[in-house]
Amino acid sequence: MGPYHAAVSFVCSEDELAELAEAELRALPGWITAEIERKNVAISIEDERRGQPRILGLYQSFGYGADRMREITLYRLPIVRAAGSRDRLRQVVHETLLHELGHLFGMTEHDLDEYTIGNDPRPGAQPVHPPPDSGD
DSSP states (O other): GGGGOOOOOOOOOHHHHHHHHHHHTTOOOOOHHHHHHHHEEEEEEEOOOOTTTTEEEEEEEEEEGGGGGEEEEHHHHHHHHHOOOOOHHHHHHHHHHHHHHHHHHHHOOOHTTTTTSSSSTTTBBBBBOOTSSOOO
């Protein structure tokens, strides 16, 4: 089954992950949070994307014009597995949110691979800043 089906080494509730995500959103620069509000982006937490246990997050856009809806979903179980420990949980949430926000701003997977938040970062990919107060 691979490492993504392994038992998790710590527990993170949906509420705890939502609190971490909210803290990460509050720490973003004002111009980003303003755009999230302007584009009415909903952030949701789910356990896992059905049939895709490696997906940490997903950005989706539905509809057109004034009826357009946008959503970022964070997948709790894959994020916990990717973190491997509570010490890395905030970093994984931070990077996943930045990756999905990149899509909100029009970045493709190829674009994101130029940064360490890409799914397959290029050699020498530009690092993203660690979350504030992470100790990194």
